[in-house]
Amino acid sequence: MNAFGQSVSLEDLLSGQPIDQHPFELLSGLCEGAIAVDANCRIIWISPQYRELINIPKDQDLIGTPIDKVLPTTQIPRVVKSGKPTFVDLMQIHGRWCVVTRMPLKDPNGKVIGAIGFIFYTDLESLGPLFDKFARLKRQLEQQKLIRPSRYGLDDIVGQSDIIQQLKRQARRAAQLDTTVLLLGETGTGKELLAQGIHQASPRSGGPFVGINMAALPESLVEAELFGAAPGAYTGLDKCGRKGKVQLASGGTLFLDEIAEMPLSMQAKLLRVLQEREVEALGSNRLEQVDVRVIAATSQDLKTLVDDGKFRADLYYRLNVLPIKLAPLRERNEDIPLLCSHILNIIQQQAQIPAPELSETASNWLINYPWPGNVRELHNRLERACVMAEGSAIEPGDLGAYDDLPSIIPLPNAPTELINARRDADRHSIAMALEKTGGNKSKAAKLLGISRATLYERLKKCQEIISADNNHTKMY
Numbered sequence: 001m002n003a004f005g006q007s008v009s010l011e012d013l014l015s016g017q018p019i020d021q022h023p024f025e026l027l028s029g030l031c032e033g034a035i036a037v038d039a040n041c042r043i044i045w046i047s048p049q050y051r052e053l054i055n056i057p058k059d060q061d062l063i064g065t066p067i068d069k070v071l072p073t074t075q076i077p078r079v080v081k082s083g084k085p086t087f088v089d090l091m092q093i094h095g096r097w098c099v100v101t102r103m104p105l106k107d108p109n110g111k112v113i114g115a116i117g118f119i120f121y122t123d124l125e126s127l128g129p130l131f132d133k134f135a136r137l138k139r140q141l142e143q144q145k146l147i148r149p150s151r152y153g154l155d156d157i158v159g160q161s162d163i164i165q166q167l168k169r170q171a172r173r174a175a176q177l178d179t180t181v182l183l184l185g186e187t188g189t190g191k192e193l194l195a196q197g198i199h200q201a202s203p204r205s206g207g208p209f210v211g212i213n214m215a216a217l218p219e220s221l222v223e224a225e226l227f228g229a230a231p232g233a234y235t236g237l238d239k240c241g242r243k244g245k246v247q248l249a250s251g252g253t254l255f256l257d258e259i260a261e262m263p264l265s266m267q268a269k270l271l272r273v274l275q276e277r278e279v280e281a282l283g284s285n286r287l288e289q290v291d292v293r294v295i296a297a298t299s300q301d302l303k304t305l306v307d308d309g310k311f312r313a314d315l316y317y318r319l320n321v322l323p324i325k326l327a328p329l330r331e332r333n334e335d336i337p338l339l340c341s342h343i344l345n346i347i348q349q350q351a352q353i354p355a356p357e358l359s360e361t362a363s364n365w366l367i368n369y370p371w372p373g374n375v376r377e378l379h380n381r382l383e384r385a386c387v388m389a390e391g392s393a394i395e396p397g398d399l400g401a402y403d404d405l406p407s408i409i410p411l412p413n414a415p416t417e418l419i420n421a422r423r424d425a426d427r428h429s430i431a432m433a434l435e436k437t438g439g440n441k442s443k444a445a446k447l448l449g450i451s452r453a454t455l456y457e458r459l460k461k462c463q464e465i466i467s468a469d470n471n472h473t474k475m476y
């Protein structure tokens with residue numbers, strides 16, 4: 001405000017000044033570039049050096065342009081808003097790191113009427129140590145974000161069967177020892193869940209839990225991802241080097257999922273981590289001490305892989321110090337009802353809608369199904385059923401129980417060749433019996449008055465007919 005109580009703008013303050021005595025022009029000689037904005041963050045002045053730095057031609061008029069249109073990552077609007085300066089900050093301008101300072105511009109009454117930003121250094125060589133530290137911290141932060149926190153404890157493992165109770169006892173004992181653990185079990189049996197549980201119950205629970213799935217990594221990336229890369233060793237973005245999962249897990253637990261997929265060339269390096277607690281980053285000739293506990297998991301028979309020369313015997317023996325076997329779900333089907341209510345609860349919470357109940361036939365089907373995908377498959381089928389169920393209860397069809405079985409087909413109501421009529425009648429009766437028994441083949445066979453073996457034979461024929469029908473349809 002001026003002496004008459006009127007507001008003073010930045011333009012008012014600057015107007016009437018001869019251009020060579022313009023206060024900003026005087027300031028620009030002190031730095032390597034400067035830019036000023038008004039209270040609306042529109043550019044009111046820019047020094048020729050700044051213009052050059054951001055590649056703006058001399059004849060392009062920037063006055064009145066919102067600063068973020070020219071510098072999308074600028075922090076000047078924050079300074080205008082807060083009225084507080086930021087002294088010495090690092091900013092990337094067109095791919096080049098610069099040291100900048102931003103100050104609010106205030107009228108004589110202290111009201112913010114704009115801001116000015118100065119670039120002090122574009123040549124960061126003199127600031128090497130500071131810049132290195134900044135880059136290192138930034139990278140560490142990004143890598144920390146990649147670390148999956150261990151979210152589950154042993155109490156999250158659901159099941160009342162003796163098998164599960166014994167598994168939990170074994171896991172609690174393993175948690176107290178700092179040795180390598182090898183989890184063996186089919187896909188979806190809960191190996192990662194158990195690994196997290198062991199970590200949580202161990203003295204390392206305050207440290208990181210870092211997981212990596214060897215099957216999901218292309219062979220060319222395994223070394224840098226797992227053991228890190230020295231500065232300059234890794235082409236691409238990591239000019240400054242990067243930590244591997246082994247280093248990131250230091251003080252905590254490293255979970256190596258699908259260990260059988262680890263390339264043979266990398267197995268020797270892992271062995272060194274296990275034996276010597278040392279790691280050598282890609283492109284480095286320096287050994288680094290690491291303090292990790294390794295939990296590995298596999299659904300394959302490692303011993304056979306060793307015999308076939310596909311897995312190093314010495315690594316196998318190192319990993320196999322404390323093997324823990326996870327039983328497939330079909331061997332502990334008494335856990336299925338509890339698992340179902342646990343999973344339906346999760347689905348209900350996530351979807352924020354009440355989950356339907358399971359009908360009796362659906363429950364029977366769930367208990368008798370062989371579960372090749374184990375608990376993961378159970379979860380997926382229940383999720384699907386919650387979407388598919390039309391009534392208040394989940395029926396076997398909602399769980400996909402008949403997806404690979406013959407569906408009930410309408411019988412022809414006109415004369416047809418006897419051979420086809422018999423075939424359709426067989427298929428119709430089999431489908432009805434399976435639906436009635438919730439997919440239980442023994443009970444269905446009983447209902448149909450045939451042996452289980454005959455039912456399998458007939459089912460096989462049905463499948464052949466269905467695929468022949470499908471091919472026929474595709475051909476036309």
Ligand SMILES: Nc1ncnc2c1ncn2[C@@H]1O[C@H](COP(=O)(O)OP(=O)(O)OP(=O)(O)O)[C@@H](O)[C@H]1O
Nearest residue numbers: 156157158159186187188189190191192193375376
């Ligand atoms: N006993 C259990 N109680 C509760 N949830 C379970 C149990 N076992 C497995 N799950 C759940 O089933 C899913 C699959 O488990 P997990 O990923 O641990 O299996 P996995 O054996 O590591 O599978 P893969 O070998 O395919 O990596 C997860 O959602 C997990 O939480």
